[in-house]
Amino acid sequence: MIYMDNAATSFPKPDAVYSEMDKCLRTYCANPGRGSHTMSIASATTVNTTRERIAKLLKIEDSLNISFTKNATEALNIAICGSLSSGDHVITTCMEHNSVIRPLKTLEKYGGVKLTIVGADSLGRVDPQDIRKSINKRTKLIVCTLSSNVNGIIMPVEEIGKIARNNGINYLLDASQGLGSIEFDINRIHADMIAFPGHKGLLGPQGTGGLYVSPKIRMRPLMRGGTGSSSELLYQPEIMPDKLESGTLNTPGIAGLGAGVEFIQKNGIDKIRKKKDELTVRLFNGISRINNIKIFSPESAEENSGIVAFNFEGVDSSEVSYLLDKQYKIECRAGLHCAPLAHSHFKTVNSGIVRLSVGCFNTNDEVDFVIQSINLIAKGYRN
Amino acid sequence: MIYMDNAATSFPKPDAVYSEMDKCLRTYCANPGRGSHTMSIASATTVNTTRERIAKLLKIEDSLNISFTKNATEALNIAICGSLSSGDHVITTCMEHNSVIRPLKTLEKYGGVKLTIVGADSLGRVDPQDIRKSINKRTKLIVCTLSSNVNGIIMPVEEIGKIARNNGINYLLDASQGLGSIEFDINRIHADMIAFPGHKGLLGPQGTGGLYVSPKIRMRPLMRGGTGSSSELLYQPEIMPDKLESGTLNTPGIAGLGAGVEFIQKNGIDKIRKKKDELTVRLFNGISRINNIKIFSPESAEENSGIVAFNFEGVDSSEVSYLLDKQYKIECRAGLHCAPLAHSHFKTVNSGIVRLSVGCFNTNDEVDFVIQSINLIAKGYRN
Incomplete structure (x- = not known):
């Protein structure tokens, strides 16, 4: 998991x-x-x-x-x-x-x-x-x-x-x-x-x-x-x-x-921040290369507390998080995250957003596996 | 303890x-x-x-x-x-x-x-x-x-x-x-x-x-x-x-x-109740024999959820609970128990009350030791 x-x-x-x-x-x-x-x-x-x-x-x-x-x-x-x-x-x-x-x-x-x-x-x-x-x-x-x-x-x-x-x-x-x-x-x-x-x-x-x-x-x-x-x-x-x-x-x-x-x-907060920043940037960069994906999070680690939020165009976020969980045992959250005005702002009230949020105990290997898995899911949508 | x-x-x-x-x-x-x-x-x-x-x-x-x-x-x-x-x-x-x-x-x-x-x-x-x-x-x-x-x-x-x-x-x-x-x-x-x-x-x-x-x-x-x-x-x-x-x-x-x-x-609630009742009655009976003690709790187990509340006449409840803790490692609560109107009713707002409250994991031996300890404390007050 x-x-x-x-x-x-x-x-x-x-x-x-x-x-x-x-x-x-x-x-x-x-x-x-x-x-x-x-x-x-x-x-x-x-x-x-x-x-x-x-x-x-x-x-x-x-x-x-x-x-x-x-x-x-x-x-x-x-x-x-x-x-x-x-x-x-x-x-x-x-x-x-x-x-x-x-x-x-x-x-x-x-x-x-x-x-x-x-x-x-x-x-x-x-x-x-x-x-x-x-x-x-x-x-x-x-x-x-x-x-x-x-x-x-x-x-x-x-x-x-x-x-x-x-x-x-x-x-x-x-x-x-x-x-x-x-x-x-x-x-x-x-x-x-x-x-x-x-x-x-x-x-x-x-x-x-x-x-x-x-x-x-x-x-x-x-x-x-x-x-x-x-x-x-x-x-x-x-x-x-x-x-x-x-x-x-x-x-x-x-x-x-x-x-x-x-x-x-x-x-030290600095060390925890650095670790989370590295994971977030790695995740962001890996995912941003995938076709047909829209990322809602800031690219710069300086501006980001550790979330990579994304959608595949035209796909409900729940479907993606369901596949991540069932096929790859990756636990993330879809939907509105109890923040409806932010979703109105992003125009994602209907689809929700897939939210990956890293913690200080995640690893680079985990991030790479997540990127790989999202790539595989993306391929399914392109077929 | x-x-x-x-x-x-x-x-x-x-x-x-x-x-x-x-x-x-x-x-x-x-x-x-x-x-x-x-x-x-x-x-x-x-x-x-x-x-x-x-x-x-x-x-x-x-x-x-x-x-x-x-x-x-x-x-x-x-x-x-x-x-x-x-x-x-x-x-x-x-x-x-x-x-x-x-x-x-x-x-x-x-x-x-x-x-x-x-x-x-x-x-x-x-x-x-x-x-x-x-x-x-x-x-x-x-x-x-x-x-x-x-x-x-x-x-x-x-x-x-x-x-x-x-x-x-x-x-x-x-x-x-x-x-x-x-x-x-x-x-x-x-x-x-x-x-x-x-x-x-x-x-x-x-x-x-x-x-x-x-x-x-x-x-x-x-x-x-x-x-x-x-x-x-x-x-x-x-x-x-x-x-x-x-x-x-x-x-x-x-x-x-x-x-x-x-x-x-x-x-089973019945069994837990029976155990607590036995402990409460044993405690009540043991303490009620001590001179100069005033008990505020009901004697009948049927009417009592597991508390024996008492005072030595003229002694602050905090002093008794302090002695029970420090000398005998018995943990109980003195004071007003966040229920001031009950203490007004019992006329114990100034002294508070010493409250012993049993649980289903207390034993007869513990109850006997508590009775013995209160007896010893009582002797101190009679000198």
Whole structure:
């Protein structure tokens, strides 16, 4: 089996992820932050260690401003629903995932929020000036993805951050794609909120994610409940990260995420990026030589977080991914990737797109086999 | 280490929970419901198998009415915030957890919802007639816990269910405590919504939980995002369980939860209940002989889901749990257990309560050692 669906979830994980999760589950997995017994404290220590590692990775000063969530979707919903009010205006892009678009469209329809969705060029590149020009006096929030989950294009997030900061507008970065392999410094990106999954580029398990919130933003929580702190209060406490972390955390998952982030830190983002870039370029070059193929991803590795998205003209993407899976045991994703506006933009709503997304554990041999297999499939279409 | 904090999270889990999670993580953990390749389908199959097992355990006809959540708190927030509107009246009890009280108090303060909190007797028993008498023509929802997380008292959930049904009122059961060892039949309880954690009595890992919603209730989701279905829609799809399951699920966690539920089904709830009852009664009897001790839990196993809650008069609960941990390596929970109204009721807001909560893997020898240890601690207080 060759796994090239890393944009959906990374596979495999570093071995330490499996072993840390197993160790946590078998030896000390009590409820973190509930009770003060040895095992509960061991669980809380694991949670805090992971929180510290993520803060270090993102260059966030105070790790307590990072709350753990079950996935990036929860983080994005907290950020969007918890920071906007009726009358606010939001700017986002046509390259966003449904985890951004659906909450925003719902607030637009029912919550009195105005929404501007800026366009992109043929490769999905957003022009920061389009965002700047869309700002009005009610603009409260700019939401942008770090990189597209459809075609891998990396967004001009620093420029957008500057525009947001210069105009006193909150800036929410959806770091679902690219975190863990794109060098990241919050002091250059100026994001006020960062939503991220644990199970993609951070190499942790599913069931993990998080949200950084700048202390300047007073957020309404999405959920309320037991926090293990200020238990006497009948309302949610204001203290972070408890305010946004109601209920029992996923301790074994967070233990695994900690091991994933540690793997990245030990190996270095640069090295992981270089490896992914080489694989992506090799894949891109191999596929681009095939007749009758249309590639939607940027050729330059500098602009691409690790996706080669393509179609055979006139062929449904599901058919190609089906053949790749059944005939060649290559796992990739077809369809709309939960990003309908990007597909409207690429005019691929009907066909979808075949998306190959590499991870740091893929090999050149795997890439070559994938190219070979797509070549063979292409021949079938030419007959 | 003797673990007696099973009301916070069960420990250990059946060995199959660890092995199923590890197998999932290492061999097939792609994104379930995203893409149609072999590994993605294997992940989706695991998710569906667990869903089916839980449906069978709760005697729910259509498993698709069960959505997975990260914990019971998320499930309770969806149920409460997604089914209530301004002008509605809700009835709940003083024995509820903050995961019920905090969302309800917030809706009362900001959402135009009226709230009635009924009292209880000295052991936390709620009289269903108090609930019936609180019903008015705006009453939309009754929320009640299956059993108290503070003292283990099992609630008259069937009688309350009948009252709800007879009055056309939605009935939300918080099954956080007791599920997995209390025989459960939705057809007798008549719950319209059931919120449950995966990591307590169901013996799954942290990071799992779920919400059953009767098809008669049209719920607003708490989060919106990618569902892997109807990806072309810019709004949340109505189909269940997708509507309430945005973002990537915790596949390895759900694999573990499936193994936990299978363990319960193979062994039988009756047998697990019997084992827990024996341990609880042994613990209760042993502790009740100690001078100067006040027990807050019901003596009868029939009324108790597996908790012996106690205090030494005039001693802070944290001190006792500290001594149990440090001197005897016994893990239990002191404090308010995120249930402040129950502690107001027991007049223990200042001292908290020492809570010993047994699990099906505790032994008689462990119980005897705990009794002995508490005896020794008691002697210290008498000097």
